[in-house]
Each structure stands twice: as C-alpha cells, then as structure tokens.
Amino acid sequence: MIPAxxxxxxxxxxxxCGDVLGATVAASxxxxxxLEAALRLGxxxxxxxxxxxxxxxxxxxLLGRLSAV
Known part of the structure; x- marks a missing residue:
C-alpha cells in the first residue's frame, strides 16, 4: 500500500475518472x-x-490542470 x-x-x-487514473499511471x-510517483499523479x-x-x-x-502541477 502507498499512503496518499x-x-x-x-x-x-x-x-x-478510472480511465483518467489508468491512462495517467500508464503514461507516467x-x-x-x-510506480509511486505515477500512482500519486494518476x-x-x-x-x-x-x-x-x-x-x-x-x-x-486535464492538460490545463497538469500544467499547474
């Protein structure tokens, strides 16, 4: 488990939401x-x-939100 x-x-x-999470993790x-960074961003x-x-x-x-991260 990774605390977040x-x-x-x-x-x-x-x-x-689940699609965005999965796609972000995969792309990361x-x-x-x-893995931890990818899951946190996802x-x-x-x-x-x-x-x-x-x-x-x-x-x-989401791209607008990503640029703010």
Missing part, C-alpha cells in the same frame, strides 16, 4: 516515472476529472 493524501472534492461527474510509467488527475462534466473537452481540461 486525499483530494477534497465537490459534487461532480465521475465519468471517466512509460515516461520513466517510478490519483490526482482522476480526482480532478470529477470537476469536469462529461467526456467532451476533457483532454484540454
């Missing part, structure tokens, strides 16, 4: 990140996905 801080969330749309590992991006309604425009929403 929770991400405060408001009500939102969980559409694609391919880019050379360690959970942050999956949680942030909740603030976006639906799947349309999701890529730009």
């Amino acid at each position: 801080e929770g991400t405060p969330l408001r009500d939102g749309d969980p559409t694609g 590992l391919i880019a050379g990140a360690g 959970t942050r991006m999956g949680a942030r996905n909740v603030s976006h309604r639906g799947a349309s425009g999701l890529r730009d929403h």
Whole structure:
C-alpha cells in the first residue's frame, strides 16, 4: 500500500475518472516515472476529472490542470 493524501472534492461527474487514473499511471510509467510517483499523479488527475462534466473537452481540461502541477 502507498499512503496518499486525499483530494477534497465537490459534487461532480465521475465519468471517466478510472480511465483518467489508468491512462495517467500508464503514461507516467512509460515516461520513466517510478510506480509511486505515477500512482500519486494518476490519483490526482482522476480526482480532478470529477470537476469536469462529461467526456467532451476533457483532454484540454486535464492538460490545463497538469500544467499547474
């Protein structure tokens, strides 16, 4: 188990949160990140996905969030 801080969330749309988590972890590992770093980033991006309604425009929403990380 890897301990991680929770991400405060408001009500939102969980559409694609697991997909975002998995894709972020996979992309991070391919880019050379360690497992713990990849999982931490994946959970942050999956949680942030909740603030976006639906799947349309999701890529730009997450890229904007990633640049702030």
